[in-house]
Every structure is written in C-alpha cells, then in structure tokens.
Amino acid sequence: MKRRELLKTALASSVGLVGMSALKPLYASDAMMIKAEPMYDVPVTKVTDSCYYILAKDPEPTPENHAFFNNPGFVVTSEGVVVIDTGSSVQIGEMVLRQIKTVTDKPVVMVINTHYHGDHFLGNHAFVSAYPDVPIYAHPAAIEKIKSDGGDFWYGFMQRNSNNAITGTVVTLPNKTFKGGETIKVGDKTLKIHQFGVAHTESDLIIEVVEDKVAFMGDTAMRRVANMADGSFVGTIDAMKKAQALNCDHYIVGHGVHDNVKVCQDMQAFCEAIYNNAEEYYEEGLSDFEMKPKIMADPFMKNVASQWPGYDKTLGVFISLAVAEVEENLF
Numbered sequence: 001m002k003r004r005e006l007l008k009t010a011l012a013s014s015v016g017l018v019g020m021s022a023l024k025p026l027y028a029s030d031a032m033m034i035k036a037e038p039m040y041d042v043p044v045t046k047v048t049d050s051c052y053y054i055l056a057k058d059p060e061p062t063p064e065n066h067a068f069f070n071n072p073g074f075v076v077t078s079e080g081v082v083v084i085d086t087g088s089s090v091q092i093g094e095m096v097l098r099q100i101k102t103v104t105d106k107p108v109v110m111v112i113n114t115h116y117h118g119d120h121f122l123g124n125h126a127f128v129s130a131y132p133d134v135p136i137y138a139h140p141a142a143i144e145k146i147k148s149d150g151g152d153f154w155y156g157f158m159q160r161n162s163n164n165a166i167t168g169t170v171v172t173l174p175n176k177t178f179k180g181g182e183t184i185k186v187g188d189k190t191l192k193i194h195q196f197g198v199a200h201t202e203s204d205l206i207i208e209v210v211e212d213k214v215a216f217m218g219d220t221a222m223r224r225v226a227n228m229a230d231g232s233f234v235g236t237i238d239a240m241k242k243a244q245a246l247n248c249d250h251y252i253v254g255h256g257v258h259d260n261v262k263v264c265q266d267m268q269a270f271c272e273a274i275y276n277n278a279e280e281y282y283e284e285g286l287s288d289f290e291m292k293p294k295i296m297a298d299p300f301m302k303n304v305a306s307q308w309p310g311y312d313k314t315l316g317v318f319i320s321l322a323v324a325e326v327e328e329n330l331f
Contacts (some may be wrong), residue, residue, distance in 0.1 A: 035168030059309035063163035079187030080109030086123030089166035093126025114218030118154025124172035138174035139203035196239035225310035233275035240268035
C-alpha cells in the first residue's frame with residue numbers, strides 16, 4: 001500500500017488518535033478541515049556543510065511556542081535529504097520542510113525517528129503528505145510503543161500544553177526499522193545507526209554521519225532535566241561512554257545547542273552524580289527526600305546541572321527514579 005493510501009487510512013480510523021483536543025474533539029469526518037494555524041519559521045543552524053538542525057530555544061511545550069521544543073535535524077546528501085526527528089505536530093513538520101528548502105532543493109528521501117516521545121515523531125504526518133513514499137525508520141520498540149499507547153498519549157500531551165496548536169495532526173507510524181548496528185549509504189554519506197541499550201528510552205537510535213564526524217544524539221544526551229521515566233541512569237552512563245568513543249567532532253542533541261564531546265561528558269557526570277550518590281545513601285538507609293539536599297551539594301550538581309532547565313522542578317523526580325533503579329538492580 002502506498003504511503004498516501006496509508007495516510008488516508010489513518011485519517012479514516014483516527015478518532016482515537018486525534019479526538020483529544022481540550023476544546024473540542026477532532027473527528028475523522030472533519031480531520032481534513034480543522035487545522036491549527038501554521039508554525040512560525042525558526043532558522044536553520046548549520047553544523048557542517050551537510051548537517052543541520054532547527055534549534056528550539058524553549059525547554060518545554062507552550063501555547064506560545066506551538067509545542068516546538070526539540071531540535072529536528074537533517075543531513076543533505078548527493079541523493080537527497082535525511083531528516084532526523086520531525087517535531088511535535090504536522091505544523092512543525094511543515095515548518096521543517098520549509099526550512100530545508102532554504103538550504104537545498106533536494107527531496108527528502110528518508111526520515112528517522114530517534115525514539116517514541118511525541119516531539120520526535122508527530123511531525124511525520126507532514127513528511128508523508130509531502131512525500132507519500134518516503135521511508136520512515138525507527139527502532140521496533142518505538143513503533144510498538146506508538147501503536148499501543150504512545151500515539152494517544154503524546155497527541156494529548158502536546159494538545160494540552162500548546163492550547164490545541166497541533167490540531168489537524170494525524171499520528172503517522174514509522175514503516176521501516178533500524179535495530180542498531182546498520183551501516184547504510186545515502187548518496188555520498190555513510191550513516192551508522194547505533195543503539196546502545198536503554199538510555200533515555202529502550203528504543204534510542206543515535207545516527208552517526210561518518211564523513212562529517214557528526215552524531216545526532218536524539219535525547220540520550222542533553223543539558224536539561226526533563227524525563228527519565230522511560231530510561232535508565234546506568235544505561236545512560238554506558239551510552240555516554242560509547243558515544244564519546246565515536247570520536248565525533250559535533251554532537252547534535254534533541255534539546256539545546258549542539259556541542260563537542262563535552263555534552264556527552266556532562267550527561268554522564270549528571271547521571272553518575274544522581275545514581276552513584278543515590279546508591280550510597282540508599283545503603284545508609286536514607287529516603288529519597290533525605291538524599292535530595294546531599295545530592296544537590298555534589299560539585300557537578302551545584303556548579304553545572306543546577307543551571308539546566310528543569311533542575312528545580314524535576315530533580316526530586318529524578319532522584320526517586322534513581323532510587324527505584326538502585327532497588328531494581330539489587331535483585
């Protein structure tokens with residue numbers, strides 16, 4: 001079945017996926033007529049002559065930013081454009097397409113969703129509309145998560161937090177899989193697909209552009225305290241060690257400004273400061289509440305992580321999750 005037909009099928013069966021507007025439900029019969037206003041343009045950030053991303057300056061979705069808070073990226077090859085993460089809505093995906101056109105007239109020949117959080121896949125709708133046969137890749141676990149409950153959950157999350165700015169978006173599944181370990185040629189570029197285990201989620205893909213010495217990290221690395229509920233501190237520490245061993249010059253993260261290997265080192269140090277301290281204080285019999293001020297006094301937390309978005313609001317949740325992981329790892 002062609003992707004255009006798949007999208008029509010999705011529209012015809014999408015009451016459960018798109019009927020979650022906080023103002024009024026969006027039903028399949030009017031899915032093509034009701035659509036929120038377009039996303040404003042955000043300029044492209046150039047990393048190399050081939051690798052780019054669109055920087056989201058805000059750390060969370062809001063009505064003002066139309067739920068635009070992650071960094072869609074793309075690689076320009078001699079064959080066409082590879083897009084890495086598509087944003088939180090059809091409107092954002094359309095904006096990404098407009099921005100790609102400011103760099104190249106080449107078509108989009110591949111889309112990769114790095115994991116199943118909605119800011120990384122809900123924009124797929126725009127790419128299937130523009131390129132009906134485009135292959136969309138994700139880890140098999142990501143596809144299953146979106147199918148089971150991720151589509152409903154993330155559509156509703158973005159709608160609520162953006163005041164319905166993503167209305168008209170249809171949850172559009174990836175249709176191809178990367179498990180990690182693949183090396184593929186797209187025109188003049190070599191892409192290595194890495195999967196380093198459970199880090200931010202169990203389905204994280206890291207895309208290395210070999211010729212440019214660039215790694216698109218998804219959300220495995222970031223200077224932001226946001227969401228570890230689907231991930232692992234121990235797994236992230238291991239993933240950051242492996243990411244550093246790639247010896248890339250540039251690491252493009254899902255949230256925040258790209259950097260060199262230091263962004264992976266900082267993410268590793270952050271997870272070590274929380275998990276290793278939680279493990280030590282757990283042995284001493286402290287509760288997560290009692291651990292918090294002690295962990296906040298850790299030099300890295302005090303001098304570095306305390307400046308990250310979400311630190312004050314979310315650190316306590318991270319510590320509780322670390323304690324749960326410590327307990328799980330005892331058995």
